[in-house]
Amino acid sequence: MEILVCVKRVPDTAENEIVVNSKGSDIERGDLVYSVNEWDNYAVEEAIQIRDNVGGTVTVVTVGDDESEEVLRREMAMGADKGILLSDDLFNGSDGKGIATILKAEIQKGKYDLIMTGALADDGAGQVGGMLAAMLDLPYASLVNKIKIVSDKMIRVGREIEGGNQEINEIDLPCVLSIQTGINEPRYVGIRGIRKVASVEIPVHKAGDLGLDGTVVGASAAKVKKVDYFVPSMGEGAEMLEGSTDEIVDKLIELLKAKGGIK
Amino acid sequence: MAQHIFVCIAHKNGAAEDSAFELAVAAKAIDSGAGVTALVCGDGSELDSACQSVAGAYAEVWKIGNPALAYPNAEAIRCTLLNILPKGAIVLAAHDTLGMDLGPGLSIKLGSAFVPDVVGIEGLDGNDLKLIRQEFGGQVSTHIRCDLTDGAVINIRSGSFQAQDNPVSGTIVDKSKDAGDIQAKRRFMEVVAAEVGDVDITKSDVLVSVGRGIEDQENISIAQELADAIGAVVSCSRPIVDAKWLEKSRQVGTSGKTVKPKVYIALGISGSFQHMGGLKGNPFIVAINKNPKAPIFQAADIGIAQNLLEFVPELTDKIKEMK
């Protein structure tokens, strides 16, 4: 099975405090720790497991800048066979549809049976997979937390819906799936694994290679534009307990007792 | 010119979901003069009663019945809506697991813009619609401009608008004949219910809930010891279940359990809307998080900006001493 997984390099929100810059044009990116988007990592693990069971290849692709190469290498260290970087200044300012358009152009250069994305990335949008499927006229399932390969023409997928219930579907191949966390346990990638793939060539495809121009990608084509970043004033918020740890502990115990939190 | 807005209605067992009534308000926030039509896909008597349940909130309800729509399969719904919606339509849907499945592809097929997970609507500015979204797990917000020239599909986060009680008596129009031939390359088979665990977190008045900030499986004992000391039960956020450190039945949130405790103590939980969506009944929330800007401090009653791994054992010791 030929599998393509779309991945994205994102700031790690568990590691970073995200702060809006002084102009409100972006977040402060200077000191951020980046990694591969959590959902994408589950998708790559799933792709590797499927390949190991039924054969084939796993290709990871990303739309990004030079630094995005590091997440491709990380996923190749995990076990993906190939990486492709789609990079061009023209891509800057693309909306979700623009990103899907870039990926579609790359996908049409190959022949894939299964295309996966993460269910969601740092912007919380969760849109690229569904858009790609519609552009390619392929069936789509989002929030997939189980995949069973039935034949080379059809698979069975579980979608995680409200309450953690699982909706089972049959879906024809080729198809596009967006992957939910928890579908597997992604393997650990050590420094040594990354070193092994450090010199593997990763092709870079630019707008021209993909037959794309500013009428379909980038800021000029975007119908959805981000105006600014801000932190909303959210009314009161929590009463923050300050002081020494002893003082905070005493105050908290008092509050918990009053609210029936200590039995 | 006033806009016309179509709203996709999610329904279950013959009743519209809460989102249906919130979206009626969201539509008016886009354009108070807009005509608004509810789109209800389904089959049989459940469809009829779902249509009835929204006719009190929408002046016009389009009923779209077909055996292929008996279960809300987004692939089938999309196929139907493409036969029914006019060019340039503005379509609203809930940002739930159905809306996430439906919206992105629908916008592509309609040739329109798509904006997911909208939390606020600032209104029209010429042909642009000004919207508010969040990024990075709710740590920052963004203003968005969406060009409506070719229509748009907009998914709205649940709870962003308050349903209003100004009843109308809507007309139900049967559009089933226009639904067309529904060919879906994805076929619904069954729903498998979430697993039941050994503890029922929905029964406890006091929950000590752990998130990714607990850092290590071994540290769960820190939460368990606090819970034991105060007579609480341990629940958690999703990453803890993904890591297999606790059972799925302990997960609070939209894809986990809905809980209504009196007191909720959140340890190292950032406060994503999917997590907070499972917390109902206005509990007294104590949040302990080392990031003073964590979104959970907006929702909590009491906040403690400390390293939980150091703070919680001290708290537990003091409580034990008292007893």
Ligand SMILES: Cc1cc2nc3c(=O)[nH]c(=O)nc-3n(C[C@H](O)[C@H](O)[C@H](O)COP(=O)(O)OP(=O)(O)OC[C@H]3O[C@@H](n4cnc5c(N)ncnc54)[C@H](O)[C@@H]3O)c2cc1C
């Ligand atoms: C469709 C869908 C459904 C979902 N359903 C759910 C759901 O039901 N429930 C759910 O919880 N999530 C759900 N999620 C995931 C959700 O979006 C978040 O990813 C998740 O809630 C984050 O969990 P968290 O707060 O534990 O982790 P994080 O967001 O990583 O937050 C960890 C927090 O711990 C703090 N921290 C770190 N170390 C320490 C320390 N030593 N001391 C104190 N604080 C520390 C950090 O400052 C941070 O705020 C869903 C997502 C999707 C897409």
